[in-house]
Amino acid sequence: METNIGKIKKILASNNYPHHLVQSLIVQKVTEINKDQNKMPTTKTTDGTKRYHSVTYIPKFHQQLDHEITTNNRNIKLAYRTNSTLSSIFTPIKLHQQNNEVYEIPCIGKENEDCNKVYIGTTKRALGVRLSEHEADIKEKKNSTALAQHVLTSGHTADLANVRILDKEKRERVRYPIESLRILQKREKTINQKEDTEDIAAAYIYLFI
Template sequence: MDDNRKTYENAKKLFMEVLKFCIEENRYFKFKETIYTQLKGLPMGSPTSSVIADIVMEELLENTTAKLTRTPRCITKYVDDLFAIINENDVKSTLDTLNSFDKNIKFTTELEDNGKLPYLDTIIIRRGNQLKLKWYKKSTSTGRIINFYSKHPKKMIMNTAMGCIRRMLQISDDTYHKEIKEEIKLILKRNYFPDNVIKTLIKRSLSQTSQRESEKTKIFKSLAYVPKLSERLAKSDCYNGEKVKIAHKPINTLKNIFNKTKSEIPKTEKSNIVYKIPCNGNKTESCNNIYVGTTKAKLKSQLAQHKSDFKYCHETINQKTALMTHCATKNHFPDFDKTTILQQDTNYNKRVTLEMLHIINTPTSIRMNYKTDIDNCASSYRHLITNRRTVQNSAFSSEDA
């Protein structure tokens, strides 16, 4: 029994140390080459922040409600937003009690107005002894969803609109569905949805349960969305459409556009990358050949390996990479300083596929890589890339003409 108790205490101690590290010691960030530590609260985006916040709020409610002179008829929370039904005379004392839990946690109140109280994205309406919910739009809301003519997969545009419609209707009591449908029409019109599409979406919004159930058995794979090309791929027979469903994702996301909020990681410190190294030729001969590679390690580690291989590349016939074979046979020098990162992905299979696609996309006349480096690339990828390149070349030719 003592051994079990000791094991439990050791496990608890270890857990508390790990937890302390996550919520107290791991609150640093880098901005303009300076490292800062967050003194209060928890960092936004941290996986532990929402969990800890929920635990703290549970503790707060458990401690403070026990101190109230009159227990509220109802008090509930969503993360840090509270909703309560209390006597009008108890509002101030309840607020003071809640704010007494911790000096860094302060609540404000919003009282019902004419029997209505906004809470999160609903408005709670009191009718006698009944409470009814209606979808609520804040004054700061723009009502913007994906524009109908945006360069996204049409299915994504439709599904986003459908999700918005279902949410607005499901939140609202049946009593308010008629006026909510008018709100839906206004929102979709502002996002340039045609009238006939709006009508179809509203009609279809509540009749897709069986279809969603059947899609649960399918395997979903994500691919970057390329207008016209992605639509052709979806209709092709290069994969089993009965078992696999392609989910296209746009490349131009807000994350990619606004990615300068933090200090950029130095190029050589980046890992899980696809990269290219150009050849610098030698003193008597210039060369613009390119080698494409991939690595899970940091770029500086991979370059150090390449430099080590280059140092001894003339001592053996069998080379580790096509880059070293090229340098050994032609007596050329790689231009390591001009190494470029092409793409970054933590998924090994995706990264290897990206490497092969970049090799294929490099003109044959300046490609260093071995033919075996792309043997595993699916023929469908090759066909699409080759066809797309042919279409682009034809377009340029017609413009020149």
């Protein structure tokens, strides 16, 4: 466990995650694992004791996570959970009023030049507020995000009107890794500058080993 925690700290630190967030993520996850080990029943097999862990379901990425878990530790089984609730299903909220999400902004290029790339970000505040900040950064020529840098250096246009929410997650310690996993999932299309996203996926897996 200690070896894996060291790996997690190194991976997240190299990707510029705040120290307090890294510590919070590790402490919380270790606490959850200890509780799960005390509460969850185990099943004896010829390969040893199986352990079950509950993780947030991320569309399309769960197959890759299942494969990695199976390859690295056959005694671990994942139980996926959704963030959807009855209130979110029957009480629709306007897109720009929603918060705690991972979102995607497409780039539409410029005249006679298509781009087809996307920017992936995350925010705990209302999405409309974050989009206003992106718009202001571009107008004021601030290179504060990869999106602004891309638009200012290429002359392309960020299609803020067609932003899309990819995931909803209230817990910051979970939402940041989901953002990185989404960047990893679409690494051929993203304009994000976050490096070594493959290691973020590895860190997500190390939490269960």
